[in-house]
Amino acid sequence: MGRGDLSDPEWARLERHLPKNTGRGRRWTCHGKVINGVPFRQRTGVPWRDLPRRCGKGQTGHDRHRRWSADGMGDRILRAVQADADVEGRIDWSMAGVDSTSRRAHQHAAGARHRPAQISGRRGQPAHHRPDEALGRSRGGLTTKIHLASDGGCRPLAVLVIPGQWGGAPQMIPILDRMRVPQSTGGHPRTRSDHVCGDKAYSSRRNRRYLRRRQIRHTIPERRDQQANRQRRGSRGGRPTGFDRGRYARRNEAERTVNVLKGFRAVATRYDKRAYVFQGTVALAAIRLWLR
Template sequence: MGRGDLSDEKWARLEPHLPKSVGRGGRWQSHRRVINGIRFRQRTGIPWRDLPTRFGKWRTVHDRHRRWSADGTWERVLRAVQAEADAEGRVDWSMMSVDSTVCRAHQHAAGAPKQAPRTPGRHSRPAQHRPDEALGRSRGGLSTKIHLAGEGRLRPLALLITPGQWGDAPQMIPVLDRIRVPRSSGGRPRTRLDHLGGYKAYSSRRNRRHLRRRQIKHTIPERHDQRAHRRNRGSKGGRPAALDRTRYVRRNEVERTINRIKNFRAVATRYDKRAYVYYGTVTVAAIQLWLRK
């Protein structure tokens, strides 16, 4: 077993959730070796073609990662591992937080740009990238943003990727809607948390209304402009948002969760050209965090 490979204990927890067959009664070959290759590339960030030969053919490793990212296998494995932890009481539902982080996209992740049509008599417009590939352009270049909801033990419960320039507040509800932890006793998966924390960028009337409707207590500070606007409206502005500073201090937990995820070089820098493949890469990083004790 090489450095960073799956231990026997982690493999025993992961193996039952992997696909057993592939089309017409066929069977996958060397699941453990291929996953070790995926983990090696994720940890080091090297090109797929440069994978060491002990993991087998690089194309086999790449194709399996791409295939499982496309059909939702990685996401199902993540939920299964989360369900096991929840059944053992190892999920801290008492306080969860939402946050985001921007990851620089490598030039190889840009792919072929979508060229805008030329206008007669004027200069051509700049190249635009496909909106469904979660690539945003700013002064620093191409970037992708990872939105996540993390629990108190520094592990992500839900993930979402968007272009780097997208705001945080509009993505809070989509991230919370992705929390679906199956129950070992059956029935509907758990989707509602006890308390949510977030910094002032998530403060909006829409978000607070959504949390009240779902009966989720929250600790989100009010922005200065929203506070002034509420005061100017007088009694029609409503009551000020309550802020429990003792709970707000725990917002550092989601920041530390992001730090753990970005320890993987293939996550901190996006090398994957397609958005669904990069989402699978981030999901594999989350699975590794859940497999740790």
């Protein structure tokens, strides 16, 4: 077992959620050897061809990671691992924090062909396919923004990648809609926490109406320009928004989750050309946090 490889307890939690075979041709080769290569690449950021020999061929690891990202396998495994954690009582539903971080894209992440991304042997477009490949150009170069919702234990409940120049407020509803933790007793999955906390970048009437409609309490500070606009309108501007400074102190949980994710070098710097592959990379990093 090398440094950074999955331990025996982590592998026992993960193995039962892995696909058994491809559904065509021969079965997958040993999952353990190949999957240990994916965390090694995530942790170090090395090219696939430079994986150590104990992780198998780099082309095999790359192809399997790309195919599972196209099939949305990372999201399905993430939800299955979260369901196991929920049964064990390891999810803190009292507070969900939302936050985002801009990640610099490596020069090799640019240059994807401008055509619908397809996977050999698979019909249709991959899951999380984006025509813009989630790349945005800013003063610092090409960037990608990672949005996430985390629980009180500083672990991701949902992740989403978008272009780096996009604002945060319009992405609050999509990231909260991606929270879906299956229940062991059946029925509808759990899709909301008791409370949502975010910084003033997520302050908007649309977000507050959404949270009130879903009966989710929230702590989001109001921006100064919004306060001035409300006061200028008088009684038509509505009542001031509630703000609990004690609850707002827990916003650091989402920030700490972002910092832990940035500990994976393949997440801190984007090396993947396709958006759906980078989404799979971030999802697998989130899975690793839930397996700990």
